[in-house]
Amino acid sequence: MTDTDSTQKWSIAIHGGAGSMKPETMDAATAANHEAALAAALDAGVALLAAGGSALDAVTAAVAALEDDPHFNAGRGAVFTYHGTNELDAAIMEGTHRKAGAVSGVTHTKNPVKLARTVMEAGPHVFLSGLGAEEFARDHGVEQVDPDWFATPERWRQLEELKARKLGWFDADLKYGTVGAVAVDGEGHVAAATSTGGLTGKRWGRIGDSPVIGAGTYADDRACAISCTGSGEHFLRVVTAHEIAARVRLGGETAQAAADAVIAELAAMGGDGGVIFAAPDGTTGFAFSTPGMYRARADSTGLCETAVFGPVDSTSR
Secondary structure: OOOOOOOOOOEEEEEEEEEOOOOOOOOHHHHHHHHHHHHHHHHHHHHHHHOOOOHHHHHHHHHHHHHOOOOOOOOOOOOOOOOOOOOEEEEEEEOOOOOEEEEEEEOOEOOHHHHHHHHHHHOOOOEEEHHHHHHHHHHOOOOEOOHHHOOOHHHHHHHHHHHHHOOOOOOOOOEEOOEEEEEEOOOOOEEEEEEEOOOOOOOOOOOOOOOOEOOOEEEOOOOOEEEEEEOHHHHHHHOHHHHHHHHHHHHOOOHHHHHHHHHHHHHHOOOOEEEEEEOOOOOEEEEEOOOEEEEEEEEOOOEEEEEOOOOOEEEEO
16 A cells, blocks of 8 residues: 555545345455455545545545446446346535535446536535436536446346345345445545445335435534445434434544444344444544445554454554
8 A cells, every 4th residue: 555654644444335244155255356446445545645635535536446346336336226227326525614416316427426526516506316417427527438337247137136036125135335435634624425326126216325415425524424335214214424423523422432323223223234434533433233344444554454244354554
């Protein structure tokens, strides 16, 4: 990874989804491939932060890297809807002025997180969807691709399996491959970004928590930045990301304590998943109710961790 300046304090955490993956059901090669993909995305964010870049730039770069990697349910490798299309959602938010941008149901934008950022920085609105979001993307020169770019054989197999077995409305394997990143830069500002393809077999233009500001994505310099992954309907009902930030800002809890409490509340309601957070003091962390969560983090002290299951694999740079 990039060499760091010890006088410059920054940190970043990323996730590639939470779910039912367990060591006994995931072979070592698959776990290694996911960890390598996480490390590459982490490097993209670290390089910017270590050079004095902003938290906003770091989370954009990290999430875009995960969107381009077919191991995750975002961008290339997104799951299919019931009707065999890929419909992508993303959101981004910065904690200084609490500016935000979000998009849902896009089908041609190569990196939805970059479109969400363009909405935040160049548009009059916060949240765009479908054809309107695509029109905005073209008007502002955000890279477009043929929808085939997003499709992978494994995701098609998962859709066919769901239909053949009549598994219901949710992914039976409960692998929420949503991706996200949170960071705090050398100025103490936080940012968060999240991107997803949603749920396998989703119908009726379903939108989960990922692009909803306050539910799946939130950033506030007075509290922390949060990105979520899991059963979106539950995360929406709890307004998970904002709830964590509110407990920090108004209740005086640490970000870790707030994240643990809200994930426990969500689990009690029947929801599964996890969150990552970054606080202005440089603290980062994870909380999840599932057996596994693809995750990684790094900071200016030399901390570098990647993990899929329980304890993290830590190394120093």
